[in-house]
Amino acid sequence: MSVHEEPGLVDRYGRAHRDLRISLTDRCSLRCTYCMPADGVPWLASSTLLTTDEMVRLARVAVSLGVREVRLTGGEPLLRPDVVDVVGALAALPTPDGPLDLSLTTNALRLPALAAPLRDAGLDRVNISLDTLQRSRFLELTRRDRLADTLAGIEAARAVGFAPIKLNALVMRGVNDDEIVDLVAFAIDRGLEMRFIEHMPLDGGHTWRREEMVTGEEILEAISARFPLEPVGHDGAAPAETFRIAGTTSTVGVIASVTRAFCDRCDRVRLTADGQFRNCLFAHDESDLRSLLRDGADDARLAQAMQACVAQKRPGHGIDSPDFLQPARPMSAIGG
Numbered sequence: 001m002s003v004h005e006e007p008g009l010v011d012r013y014g015r016a017h018r019d020l021r022i023s024l025t026d027r028c029s030l031r032c033t034y035c036m037p038a039d040g041v042p043w044l045a046s047s048t049l050l051t052t053d054e055m056v057r058l059a060r061v062a063v064s065l066g067v068r069e070v071r072l073t074g075g076e077p078l079l080r081p082d083v084v085d086v087v088g089a090l091a092a093l094p095t096p097d098g099p100l101d102l103s104l105t106t107n108a109l110r111l112p113a114l115a116a117p118l119r120d121a122g123l124d125r126v127n128i129s130l131d132t133l134q135r136s137r138f139l140e141l142t143r144r145d146r147l148a149d150t151l152a153g154i155e156a157a158r159a160v161g162f163a164p165i166k167l168n169a170l171v172m173r174g175v176n177d178d179e180i181v182d183l184v185a186f187a188i189d190r191g192l193e194m195r196f197i198e199h200m201p202l203d204g205g206h207t208w209r210r211e212e213m214v215t216g217e218e219i220l221e222a223i224s225a226r227f228p229l230e231p232v233g234h235d236g237a238a239p240a241e242t243f244r245i246a247g248t249t250s251t252v253g254v255i256a257s258v259t260r261a262f263c264d265r266c267d268r269v270r271l272t273a274d275g276q277f278r279n280c281l282f283a284h285d286e287s288d289l290r291s292l293l294r295d296g297a298d299d300a301r302l303a304q305a306m307q308a309c310v311a312q313k314r315p316g317h318g319i320d321s322p323d324f325l326q327p328a329r330p331m332s333a334i335g336g
């Protein structure tokens, strides 16, 4: 059977997977406390990293199985030296529904140099992480004094016309939960969509505590105290619950992955920078597509491996279960 006749990436619960997250590197220019340890990060060996051709081939197989959306992430995806070529090659991949929907999640530090070439190569959208507007706090949170560079990156993304631009903030109690309203105001002023994310147990340092987490409910209360909100709902399988600020066209989103899990409509699969295919951020098993590929597997065999991995997907992440175990890889090595 040719891969074009495969039944797609449908799991035991009927979820069809259309969104592929590709991690371009596990390296990063920041060291966010909730994501990476200060030092001693066990980097992936360079011989294990997929080449651009290998990555694009796997993406092509995924497209033949129904994937229509690719998000590039990491680590910091803009640290990959050939990121513009990766975008160009993925943008050129044909799908029966036209070009792929191609987006990127970034800390924005390299956007002043790369926003225009990325747009010209075919990137559709960017999501930028911004947890604080205070320089000293940014330094504390990311262990690097680079707030000005992130802000310059946001301006660069606006200047080249990416739309929509979403800003993502991870909210932590006693760290940046007093900035929720300021971040919303910052985004509204610039015509951007602010989204707040619940902290998930994925940090390299294993510091997550359920009882310390700021919940989506608390985030909404904080926003509503200043900006009256009207629910807009969910956009298909997208994780954010969206709200319109009453009387305006501005929207804000809350990604309550822990307290309002959206696993039942999840349509995401992941490819790590070292070629491991994952059916969930929290999965413990991975499918080693890199070895298959380098051992000479044809596309049909690669498609079969992707389908077998998706078939094993669990109904949910199980964070609330007493036997929950954090995955061995940190977020920076899975691809957020």
Ligand code: SAM
Binding pocket: 028, 034, 035, 073, 074, 075, 076, 077, 105, 106, 107, 127, 128, 129, 168, 169, 170, 197, 198, 199, 200, 201, 202, 203, 331, 332, 335, 336
């Ligand atoms: N370096 C890029 C960036 O920061 O946008 C892309 C990779 S980063 C891992 C992607 C997203 O994951 C960021 O928005 C970050 O805030 C989020 N993230 C990292 N660790 C997280 C955690 N433990 N819980 C929830 N989100 C997390």
Ligand code: SF4
Binding pocket: 028, 029, 030, 031, 032, 035, 036, 074, 075, 076, 107, 129, 332
């Ligand atoms: Fe780097 Fe993004 Fe992780 Fe921060 S969240 S350390 S910017 S990968």
